[in-house]
Amino acid sequence: MNGDPARVAAKALTHPAAVAPSAFPANWWARAGWIALAAYVVYATSRLDFTWTRFVVGLDQGARFIGRMLPPRIAQPDTLVKGLTESLEIAILASSLGILVSLPVGLFAARNLMPAWVTWPARALIAMCRSFHPVIVAILFVKAVGFGALAGILALSVASVGFIGKLFADAIEEISLKQVEAVRATGAPFLSVVGYGVMPQVFSRFTGFATYQLDSNLRNSTMVGIVGAGGIGGTLFAAFQRFDYDFVCAILLSIIGMIMAGEVLASWVRSVFLERGKVDEE
Amino acid sequence: MNAAATGVREWRRFTAGQRVARFSVYLVLVAAIVASARAVEIIPEFLYDAPEQMQDLFVRMWPIAFYHYPEGVHAALVETLHIASLGTILAVLMALPIGTAAAHNVVPNRVVNYFAKLLLVSSRSVNSLVWALLFVAVFGPGALAGTLAIAFRSIGFVGKLVGEALEEAQTGPIEALAAAGAPWPSVISKGYWPQVEPAFWSILLFRWDINVRESAVLGLVGAGGIGMALDTALNLFQWPRVAMVLVAIFAVVVIAEISVTQIRKRIL
Numbered sequence: 001m002n003g004d005p006a007r008v009a010a011k012a013l014t015h016p017a018a019v020a021p022s023a024f025p026a027n028w029w030a031r032a033g034w035i036a037l038a039a040y041v042v043y044a045t046s047r048l049d050f051t052w053t054r055f056v057v058g059l060d061q062g063a064r065f066i067g068r069m070l071p072p073r074i075a076q077p078d079t080l081v082k083g084l085t086e087s088l089e090i091a092i093l094a095s096s097l098g099i100l101v102s103l104p105v106g107l108f109a110a111r112n113l114m115p116a117w118v119t120w121p122a123r124a125l126i127a128m129c130r131s132f133h134p135v136i137v138a139i140l141f142v143k144a145v146g147f148g149a150l151a152g153i154l155a156l157s158v159a160s161v162g163f164i165g166k167l168f169a170d171a172i173e174e175i176s177l178k179q180v181e182a183v184r185a186t187g188a189p190f191l192s193v194v195g196y197g198v199m200p201q202v203f204s205r206f207t208g209f210a211t212y213q214l215d216s217n218l219r220n221s222t223m224v225g226i227v228g229a230g231g232i233g234g235t236l237f238a239a240f241q242r243f244d245y246d247f248v249c250a251i252l253l254s255i256i257g258m259i260m261a262g263e264v265l266a267s268w269v270r271s272v273f274l275e276r277g278k279v280d281e282e
Numbered sequence: 283m284n285a286a287a288t289g290v291r292e293w294r295r296f297t298a299g300q301r302v303a304r305f306s307v308y309l310v311l312v313a314a315i316v317a318s319a320r321a322v323e324i325i326p327e328f329l330y331d332a333p334e335q336m337q338d339l340f341v342r343m344w345p346i347a348f349y350h351y352p353e354g355v356h357a358a359l360v361e362t363l364h365i366a367s368l369g370t371i372l373a374v375l376m377a378l379p380i381g382t383a384a385a386h387n388v389v390p391n392r393v394v395n396y397f398a399k400l401l402l403v404s405s406r407s408v409n410s411l412v413w414a415l416l417f418v419a420v421f422g423p424g425a426l427a428g429t430l431a432i433a434f435r436s437i438g439f440v441g442k443l444v445g446e447a448l449e450e451a452q453t454g455p456i457e458a459l460a461a462a463g464a465p466w467p468s469v470i471s472k473g474y475w476p477q478v479e480p481a482f483w484s485i486l487l488f489r490w491d492i493n494v495r496e497s498a499v500l501g502l503v504g505a506g507g508i509g510m511a512l513d514t515a516l517n518l519f520q521w522p523r524v525a526m527v528l529v530a531i532f533a534v535v536v537i538a539e540i541s542v543t544q545i546r547k548r549i550l
Contacts, residue, residue, distance in 0.1 A: 024472065037371070040367070041368065041371060045368065047364060048365070048368070048425040048506075049424070054421065054426065058422075061419075061420050061421070065420050085321070086322065086323075089321055090322070092314050092315060092318045093318050093319060127536075131495075131531075131532050131535045131539075132495075132528075132532070132535075135499045139512075140339065143335065143339050144336045148323060149322045149324060150324045150328060219409055220409070223409050223411050227502065230323075236412070236415075237503075240415050240419065259407050269307055272300070272307055273304070273307075
């Protein structure tokens with residue numbers, strides 16, 4: 001009876017564990033992990049005071065809120081246009097300033113080209129710039145240079161240095177050193193080594209980072225206004241506080257439109273600079 | 283023409299079209315920078331004054347009010363971490379089905395794919411601070427609004443990357459399971475899941491790291507966490523306390539980044 005292969009197969013289908021070791025053995029560590037996660041969720045939810053009644057009341061409130069947002073109404077067209085233009089200007093200037101600063105900083109942070117005593121300070125600077133959210137940096141700059149676009153520009157430049165500097169340093173660390181050596185062997189000075197040995201290898205990736213950062217700065221430049229650092233964010237926050245929800249809706253839609261236009265433009269610029277055959281590198 | 287006649291082929295790296303495209307990008311870029319620099323309103327006196335004001339700011343912040351940590355900062359800091367973690371978990375719960383619906387090889391229906399992608403794009407286009415403003419208006423100030431803001435902002439990010447990971451999955455195991463007559467939950471859990479699992483955990487850790495940073499500012503619009511403590515200290519011009527809060531945020535962000543890097547190294 002046991003020798004009948006068809007019966008063994010049938011038994012294996014109904015009681016897999018009884019016949020052979022399962023193809024998918026139970027992973028008790030993973031199960032313990034899921035239970036721990038579930039316990040954490042319950043604990044954290046109770047600590048943050050999330051209750052079902054609060055949620056239901058919120059949904060009610062949410063329906064009324066959406067009702068007041070629709071239809072969107074442009075209450076102050078001049079303010080809207082002025083805010084959007086200022087956000088755009090902040091994003092462009094902050095990106096160019098940030099890229100300008102992050103080029104040397106990223107180069108100094110590359111461990112394959114620079115000695116350790118240069119890379120450590122550069123890496124520390126990059127880490128400092130990255131660790132604070134742009135809005136927090138904007139608060140400090142508002143105190144330092146007063147309300148307005150300048151604070152926003154400086155804050156987003158700091159954020160750009162943190163982001164581009166790190167990616168640029170990583171990109172330089174991945175280059176082939178043969179070309180660098182070849183240029184160096186001709187007796188070229190340091191700047192020529194960088195210009196002809198390093199830059200051509202990282203340039204197309206670098207344009208990718210730069211367009212991404214412009215995109216990200218555009219998103220954040222619409223936000224720094226909440227703390228008074230210029231751009232459309234101030235208008236948005238004021239409209240929220242005045243409960244002008246239909247104007248809020250109009251501002252949000254125009255911000256989303258601007259960001260999407262920026263994304264399309266950025267992907268076009270990337271396609272211009274991306275060399276053929278290098279697409280899979282990204 | 284001339285080069286061909288003399289037998290020397292002139293070598294150019296880019297075609298004429300590429301050169302024109304590149305040149306026009308540079309031209310537009312420079313024009314945009316110049317136009318922005320001329321149009322943006324910068325008050326020069328404020329700029330000259332900046333180093334002095336910066337110095338004044340640091341003098342006011344010193345000494346850092348460490349004594350303020352136990353009563354005013356610790357609870358808010360823990361709340362921030364809860365907001366970031368719960369927000370990430372909630373986002374994953376919502377992003378997995380949407381991300382799966384966006385993957386064409388799992389759900390072979392163009393209409394569903396585009397609808398899912400539209401949801402993901404709209405989640406990403408709205409900044410987490412704006413999500414926070416919206417949820418504060420709906421649920422009132424507090425951590426609930428912050429958690430939902432983090433979650434809704436993260437759906438787009440997690441869903442997009444999970445969808446892309448699913449689309450890159452090998453078809454071999456899937457076809458083998460389908461040929462064995464496996465129902466679709468088994469195809470998902472034994473065919474797709476093992477292939478996207480490493481990518482999934484890496485996306486999750488990466489987003490959690492971002493969310494720790496973002497949840498620190500949500501309090502500025504009333505959505506709970508350490509941002510509330512920062513906002514209070516700022517409004518009262520208690521600069522030593524502001525410095526304390528900033529040091530706490532810095533420490534948490536650095537610890538989060540280091541632990542994420544370590545976990546990645548060990549597990550992935």
